[in-house]
Amino acid sequence: xxxxxxxxxxxxxxxxxxxxxxxxxxxxxxxxxxxxxxxxxxxxxxxxxxxxxxxxxxxxxxxxxxxxxxxxxxxxxxxxxxxxxxxxxxxxxxxxxxxxxxxxxxxxxxxxxxxxxxxxxxxxxxxxxxxxxxxxxxxxxxxxxxxxxxxxxxxxxxxxxxxxxxxxxxxxxxxxxxxxxxxxxxxxxx
Amino acid sequence: xxxxxxxxxxxxxxxxxxxxxxxxxxxxxxxxxxxxxxxxxxxxxxxxxxxxxxxxxxxxxxxxxxxxxxxxxxxxxxxxxxxxxxxxxxxxxxxxxxxxxxxxxxxxxxxxxxxxxxxxxxxxxxxxxxxxxxxxxxxxxxxxxxxxxxxxxxxxxxxxxxxxxxxxxxxxxxxxxxxxxxxxxxxxxx
Numbered sequence: 001x002x003x004x005x006x007x008x009x010x011x012x013x014x015x016x017x018x019x020x021x022x023x024x025x026x027x028x029x030x031x032x033x034x035x036x037x038x039x040x041x042x043x044x045x046x047x048x049x050x051x052x053x054x055x056x057x058x059x060x061x062x063x064x065x066x067x068x069x070x071x072x073x074x075x076x077x078x079x080x081x082x083x084x085x086x087x088x089x090x091x092x093x094x095x096x097x098x099x100x101x102x103x104x105x106x107x108x109x110x111x112x113x114x115x116x117x118x119x120x121x122x123x124x125x126x127x128x129x130x131x132x133x134x135x136x137x138x139x140x141x142x143x144x145x146x147x148x149x150x151x152x153x154x155x156x157x158x159x160x161x162x163x164x165x166x167x168x169x170x171x172x173x174x175x176x177x178x179x180x181x182x183x184x185x186x187x188x189x190x
Numbered sequence: 191x192x193x194x195x196x197x198x199x200x201x202x203x204x205x206x207x208x209x210x211x212x213x214x215x216x217x218x219x220x221x222x223x224x225x226x227x228x229x230x231x232x233x234x235x236x237x238x239x240x241x242x243x244x245x246x247x248x249x250x251x252x253x254x255x256x257x258x259x260x261x262x263x264x265x266x267x268x269x270x271x272x273x274x275x276x277x278x279x280x281x282x283x284x285x286x287x288x289x290x291x292x293x294x295x296x297x298x299x300x301x302x303x304x305x306x307x308x309x310x311x312x313x314x315x316x317x318x319x320x321x322x323x324x325x326x327x328x329x330x331x332x333x334x335x336x337x338x339x340x341x342x343x344x345x346x347x348x349x350x351x352x353x354x355x356x357x358x359x360x361x362x363x364x365x366x367x368x369x370x371x372x373x374x375x376x377x378x379x380x
Contacts, residue, residue, distance in 0.1 A: 011223075012219060012224025012225075013224065024266075029219070029222060031219075031222045032201045032219060032221045034201070034202025034203065035202075039231050039232070039265070039267070040266070040267060040269070042230055075229065075230050076229075077302045078302055081304055101361065102361075102362055105271065105292060105306065109269055109270050109273075112267045112269075114306075116295065171291065171360045
């Protein structure tokens, strides 16, 4: 159902003002006085293994439509981070998974995003593309479409997953040194 | 500076509607059509040690004014979680700290909050109450005001900090089994 709109169309909190008693610019709606306190967003996702294969999803939505990513998305209200990661695996890949611990916390401050990525295993190899995926697949390490990954943090998480399995060091990883998550023209890390 | 308000006062996105193409109720402003996509909020903080003492702050603001807490607060836009934890320690306790790893990720889904709590050490014992603190102090374990802690997750983080030091197990902790962070009448954990 569409919302009723003002005669001149939706405006909303788009004016930058420092509200009384505050010390930062906030987006304010000059129609109604509403102050939108914007906060960073939480992305939850997982690297899901099945034997020596890893689950990837080919994006059916922008940004980076057609590129491969992990099952991940915005945490919803009243949801735990673990439940969010399970939901995203089901929604994007029809995948039933079990979480095995926190793999990484990535900071992407440029877009005010914090990513919590879990290590997980598939409970079965039955997967199917959901509405936000063009395709899903289980890839051996050397079959991963490295040139067609959607975001730098997908590469980070895959590398960290492999390294955690190899070393057994269970400390969650963070951004690679100096990496901010900014997109480059060339595919990340290659 | 106060925002211009509609003649009947601020309303903002307060009407529950499912926007076209969405599948969840969102808060919509029927004045202007703005859709407020509410997201969970990220709290960043730290358990800061100085020798055998731990830094606590007595809250000068509601909720739980007068009770003791860790230096922690909402992550700001374009801030990394680590920088947020450093900022909160400085703002609330005048404390310079160094982070030593992620101590815990706590899910408080009832209030749509995810807490990232770091383990940290004070770089000096010089501390001072900031505007949001009535008092700050460095407490030995048996001096901690257990009956006057502000939130259940403060107790969790203190217990997890002590346990991490004792066991050396660096995996970040999560909510204690069954604990949701709901406030109880009695002080938590006692």
